Amino acid sequence: MxxxxxxxxxxxxxxSKSTVSQYLNQRFEYMGVETKEKIEIAIKELNYxxxxxxxxxxxxxxxxxGIIVANILHHYSTQVCRAIExxxxxxxxxxxxxxxxxxxxxxxxxxxxxxxKQVDGLIIVPTGENRELYKxxxxxxxxxxxxxxxxxxxxxxxxxxxxxxxxxxxxFHFVEHGHKKIAMITRTPKxxxxxxxxxxxxxxxEHHFLGNDVEFxxxxxxxxxxxxxxxxxxLKSPPTALLVGNDLVLMEVLKGVKKGRVAIPKQLSILTxxxxxxxxxxxxxxxxxxxxxxxxxxxxxxxxxxQINGKQMEESRDYLFEGILHIRESIAxxx
Amino acid sequence: MxxxxxxxxxxxxxxSKSTVSQYLNQRFEYMGVETKEKIEIAIKELNYxxxxxxxxxxxxxxxxxGIIVANILHHYSTQVCRAIExxxxxxxxxxxxxxxxxxxxxxxxxxxxxxxKQVDGLIIVPTGENRELYKxxxxxxxxxxxxxxxxxxxxxxxxxxxxxxxxxxxxFHFVEHGHKKIAMITRTPKxxxxxxxxxxxxxxxEHHFLGNDVEFxxxxxxxxxxxxxxxxxxLKSPPTALLVGNDLVLMEVLKGVKKGRVAIPKQLSILTxxxxxxxxxxxxxxxxxxxxxxxxxxxxxxxxxxQINGKQMEESRDYLFEGILHIRESIAxxx
DNA sequence: CTGAAAGCGCTAACAG
DNA sequence: CTGTTAGCGCTTTCAG
Numbered sequence: 001m002x003x004x005x006x007x008x009x010x011x012x013x014x015x016s017k018s019t020v021s022q023y024l025n026q027r028f029e030y031m032g033v034e035t036k037e038k039i040e041i042a043i044k045e046l047n048y049x050x051x052x053x054x055x056x057x058x059x060x061x062x063x064x065x066g067i068i069v070a071n072i073l074h075h076y077s078t079q080v081c082r083a084i085e086x087x088x089x090x091x092x093x094x095x096x097x098x099x100x101x102x103x104x105x106x107x108x109x110x111x112x113x114x115x116x117k118q119v120d121g122l123i124i125v126p127t128g129e130n131r132e133l134y135k136x137x138x139x140x141x142x143x144x145x146x147x148x149x150x151x152x153x154x155x156x157x158x159x160x161x162x163x164x165x166x167x168x169x170x171x172f173h174f175v176e177h178g179h180k181k182i183a184m185i186t187r188t189p190k191x192x193x194x195x196x197x198x199x200x201x202x203x204x205x206e207h208h209f210l211g212n213d214v215e216f217x218x219x220x221x222x223x224x225x226x227x228x229x230x231x232x233x234x235l236k237s238p239p240t241a242l243l244v245g246n247d248l249v250l251m252e253v254l255k256g257v258k259k260g261r262v263a264i265p266k267q268l269s270i271l272t273x274x275x276x277x278x279x280x281x282x283x284x285x286x287x288x289x290x291x292x293x294x295x296x297x298x299x300x301x302x303x304x305x306x307q308i309n310g311k312q313m314e315e316s317r318d319y320l321f322e323g324i325l326h327i328r329e330s331i332a333x334x335x
Numbered sequence: 336m337x338x339x340x341x342x343x344x345x346x347x348x349x350x351s352k353s354t355v356s357q358y359l360n361q362r363f364e365y366m367g368v369e370t371k372e373k374i375e376i377a378i379k380e381l382n383y384x385x386x387x388x389x390x391x392x393x394x395x396x397x398x399x400x401g402i403i404v405a406n407i408l409h410h411y412s413t414q415v416c417r418a419i420e421x422x423x424x425x426x427x428x429x430x431x432x433x434x435x436x437x438x439x440x441x442x443x444x445x446x447x448x449x450x451x452k453q454v455d456g457l458i459i460v461p462t463g464e465n466r467e468l469y470k471x472x473x474x475x476x477x478x479x480x481x482x483x484x485x486x487x488x489x490x491x492x493x494x495x496x497x498x499x500x501x502x503x504x505x506x507f508h509f510v511e512h513g514h515k516k517i518a519m520i521t522r523t524p525k526x527x528x529x530x531x532x533x534x535x536x537x538x539x540x541e542h543h544f545l546g547n548d549v550e551f552x553x554x555x556x557x558x559x560x561x562x563x564x565x566x567x568x569x570l571k572s573p574p575t576a577l578l579v580g581n582d583l584v585l586m587e588v589l590k591g592v593k594k595g596r597v598a599i600p601k602q603l604s605i606l607t608x609x610x611x612x613x614x615x616x617x618x619x620x621x622x623x624x625x626x627x628x629x630x631x632x633x634x635x636x637x638x639x640x641x642q643i644n645g646k647q648m649e650e651s652r653d654y655l656f657e658g659i660l661h662i663r664e665s666i667a668x669x670x
Numbered sequence: 671c672t673g674a675a676a677g678c679g680c681t682a683a684c685a686g
Numbered sequence: 687c688t689g690t691t692a693g694c695g696c697t698t699t700c701a702g
Contacts, residue, residue: 006696116385278589281590
């Protein structure tokens, strides 16, 4: 498994290292056509592959960017990653994807690892709990874009869903169909998304004069979702409509639906955030608020590339996208 | 965004580069405790991060391995990746995951990219169509393990499911429940898995004297699965049981089930390869043949690490794992 | 049009 | 116990 180096190629072709380097970098303007051919042949014969490490070390850029997603199990994350990959592929960059698994410690390690590997920039769906580290990156002016979640006090480009608006739309849809007892279930609001959604939820209830029944809002860890859902349905006056925080929460809710033999949508109408691959196949088909994940990923990638190239036009700011309602049979009309 | 180098640290601490390097590599046996402290402080103050690129260049190893999966959308792939990551994390290696998207061209590019990045080894779920490239890697004695799919004529460690056995078990289960018309639907058999499964299917039919109705075997591209499924159910004598090739095929079949209003399991019993996250939630719950994906990933990782460390004990060979039947309500008894 | 030489940031003998 | 030195494989002036 001997590595063949540029030196070997040069030797075989009877030229110097630098000439081979020229060749590799497509600078053959002033290169003799036969030199070129000799090099070509030597490379083929030796099956030479340049060592990117050495090149990056010299050039001080790796043409590689990193993505760290909080949790790759979300359909949203995979979509976003795909978009970013597609974008950067077209710009001759490599992309390294890391999954923090909702674990701030892992996130920290990945950030440090990627920086040590000298990636040229980072797109992060932050866990939100490494504020100091984020700050340091921003202070160093390291190319960085956040997605999906904002972190208080960090001045950075954010690509996010307009969560409040999305929740307003969801609640409005329920109200239109005659629902008055509208609940929401989501994971514990450690990150901005969930906070925004909760805020939007209360705003919407208020706007529709539906009071502000704290019992109808359930926030807990994923493991307890089933339990909380059961408790929700055991209320003396249970909700007739439920807004679900994301695809993973939905899975738990549906398990609860099954266990508790809750009739959807007769007994309870359901609307969930995020696209779910089996939404259409479930009985009844589940209504969703999809995020334009691919577009959002592309936007984040563009912003990052601009930063890398020092072409950032404006101040850092939020780039808001709108949720897309897919109304299916999981919502009953009470009118 | 100035990069701080080992030189800067050395300067600030008033020692030489090499001493700092010693420190970084935990060789403080013979290091003065105050030297150590000075370095410690300098690193903190400068917020120094070693440049892995430079280190790897020198050491001729990157402590990084690559995984290339044929299609990350398979639940199997994500499980496997997780296992491999967990394993290597524990051995201080980094893992880069790439998704070939069932595209041999992409696969080739990723292999070349990862090699150029000097990863120390590769675990591949091969598309099967880059035989020459695979061969070259093997010839170079490059650390390499294949998973899930064998490639004819490549002498390499393979970690795979015993597909024939799994299909035998599946057919046996159907037969036990009185099924005689057992169909199978899967993607076009470009890779060994599918071939093995088809072979196993015919073997099992023969063994149970069920004849060899070619009409009951459907192999086609993912896009045509729905169509083929419909045709299967339109036969004058349609099957009563169906074995589904994998989770993605299942999605298509279930769409077909819905469109064609096929009653599961009354009209058709279903058993699918691979775990599916909503298997339990579907109505009726879907029976599956799970692969011990996590164990398989771990095994592959072990094999790779041994190769990297030159500790490969035996000849390359196949490591077979057994499928795990999860029988749920999607299978009716005809007795 | 091509080659010599310096250097990217780090490690690894080997002196001292 | 610490510093000097020589590279890892590549790119990049700058001569020729």
